[in-house]
Amino acid sequence: MRRTRVIPVLLLHQGGLVKTIKFKNPVYVGDPMNAVKIFNEKEIDEIVILDIDASRDKRGPDMQQVREIAGEAFIPLAYGGGISSVEHVKELFYIGVEKVILNYQAIHNPSLITEAAKLVGSQSVVASIDVKKNLFGNYKVYTKNGTENTNEDPVEFAKKMQDAGAGEIFLNVIERDGTFGGYDLDLLKKVSSGLNIPLIICGGAGSVDDFKQAVQHGASAVAAGSLFVFQRPHRAVLISYPSQDELKAKLYSVLQ
Amino acid sequence: MFVIINYGVGNLTSIQNMLKKSGVNALISGEPTAIAAATKILLPGMGHFDNCMQKLNESGLRPLIEKKALEEKIPVLGICVGLQMFMEDSEEGSEKGLGWVKGKTIRFKPEQMKEEEKIPNMGWLEIQAVKPSPILQELEGARFYFAHSFHVAPQNKSDILITAHYGYDFTAAVEYNNLVGVQFHPEKSHRFGMQLLKNFALNY
Numbered sequence: 362m363r364r365t366r367v368i369p370v371l372l373l374h375q376g377g378l379v380k381t382i383k384f385k386n387p388v389y390v391g392d393p394m395n396a397v398k399i400f401n402e403k404e405i406d407e408i409v410i411l412d413i414d415a416s417r418d419k420r421g422p423d424m425q426q427v428r429e430i431a432g433e434a435f436i437p438l439a440y441g442g443g444i445s446s447v448e449h450v451k452e453l454f455y456i457g458v459e460k461v462i463l464n465y466q467a468i469h470n471p472s473l474i475t476e477a478a479k480l481v482g483s484q485s486v487v488a489s490i491d492v493k494k495n496l497f498g499n500y501k502v503y504t505k506n507g508t509e510n511t512n513e514d515p516v517e518f519a520k521k522m523q524d525a526g527a528g529e530i531f532l533n534v535i536e537r538d539g540t541f542g543g544y545d546l547d548l549l550k551k552v553s554s555g556l557n558i559p560l561i562i563c564g565g566a567g568s569v570d571d572f573k574q575a576v577q578h579g580a581s582a583v584a585a586g587s588l589f590v591f592q593r594p595h596r597a598v599l600i601s602y603p604s605q606d607e608l609k610a611k612l613y614s615v616l617q
Numbered sequence: 618m619f620v621i622i623n624y625g626v627g628n629l630t631s632i633q634n635m636l637k638k639s640g641v642n643a644l645i646s647g648e649p650t651a652i653a654a655a656t657k658i659l660l661p662g663m664g665h666f667d668n669c670m671q672k673l674n675e676s677g678l679r680p681l682i683e684k685k686a687l688e689e690k691i692p693v694l695g696i697c698v699g700l701q702m703f704m705e706d707s708e709e710g711s712e713k714g715l716g717w718v719k720g721k722t723i724r725f726k727p728e729q730m731k732e733e734e735k736i737p738n739m740g741w742l743e744i745q746a747v748k749p750s751p752i753l754q755e756l757e758g759a760r761f762y763f764a765h766s767f768h769v770a771p772q773n774k775s776d777i778l779i780t781a782h783y784g785y786d787f788t789a790a791v792e793y794n795n796l797v798g799v800q801f802h803p804e805k806s807h808r809f810g811m812q813l814l815k816n817f818a819l820n821y
């Protein structure tokens with residue numbers, strides 16, 4: 362049976378976990394350690410933790426906090442936020458992170474991707490690409506939490522990241538973030554078809570059916586934030602994750 | 618004493634914490650005295666094969682570890698590149714492996730895959746047991762987390778303990794005498810990883 366990774370994405374902001382809509386208006390959803398313990402028990406596939414303050418505040422990862430989270434995460438943990446040197450990568454691995462996610466540095470210093478891949482292997486280096494349409498309706502790669510337009514084309518940029526040594530692409534579509542409206546399947550298809558490495562799609566998931574469609578459009582793994590921390594319709598905080606039975610019935614079996 | 622060898626690579630705290638949750642106290646150490654007193658050894662490994670071999674060789678611990686593994690024959694568990702280091706060499710690099718198990722580590726061969734798969738293999742696969750072992754207790758139908766571009770290819774088929782399917786069936790674990798190595802990451806495979814580490818710590 363072919364499995365697809367289903368990945369919750371947690372955002373760190375001022376020490377707590379938050380969830381955004383279109384990368385804005387962070388709402389507090391809980392304590393990171395508590396959330397990781399709950400996700401452990403739900404036997405999830407993998408977890409992504411992004412510190413959304415670090416690069417903007419021009420600081421490195423909060424190693425103490427990441428260490429505490431990693432020590433409790435009995436699931437693969439990918440961390441992103443403020444990673445700007447090989448030393449950061451080295452330390453993050455030493456404290457128990459499985460993968461590093463680079464965004465700001467991937468754009469401004471792609472050689473860090475190459476150096477990190479040499480050190481820890483490309484399977485553990487993820488290039489994160491935040492995408493938004495510019496005023497002319499063209500997809501562009503953004504950074505700094507979606508505030509800085511790099512003018513890079515996402516399809517070309519993803520290839521560049523692959524060539525630099527990234528083992529995986531994390532494609533986050535800003536305008537879908539927190540909307541429950543489904544993934545951007547057209548963009549997903551365009552980006553993934555140019556790649557040999559796996560692509561994780563993020564932004565807009567509202568159901569297991571969205572996961573299925575994403576895989577059918579070229580995603581190797583699917584990620585979501587709001588879907589796993591909010592209960593609709595009132596966005597009440599409730600951590601959830603689809604059961605193995607649900608994933609088997611609605612996702613894996615359909616993809617045989 | 619259960620010793621997790623610290624030679625400067627690997628996710629050691631999560632292995633230790635997972636063992637602790639199963640009631641097993643393991644020591645993370647690169648001290649010769651601690652390793653000399655070990656009754657069980659876990660050999661971690663992550664990242665580039667050459668980097669791991671160089672670090673292990675530079676640590677000065679290799680003769681001691683080889684004495685424990687090959688002369689005293691205490692149980693040794695290799696994880697990920699830790700397993701790959703058991704072999705004679707690796708297509709990933711130019712360093713020689715430990716050569717404890719005959720065979721080599723090879724890159725996934727896309728041309729041999731029945732289904733097209735991306736490399737690296739990142740994700741969860743169900744395992745198939747090839748031969749019985751105390752380390753497999755209560756792991757029927759288990760799935761484990763993999764993150765790798767290379768896998769081992771033992772020369773003697775009798776050393777293959779577990780296979781998994783990614784484009785084709787590949788060796789996901791070997792067992793040769795007191796040596797057992799797994800390509801996947803038990804410390805990141807929640808319930809199943811905890812069971813495997815517990816099996817190694819208590820029943821092996």
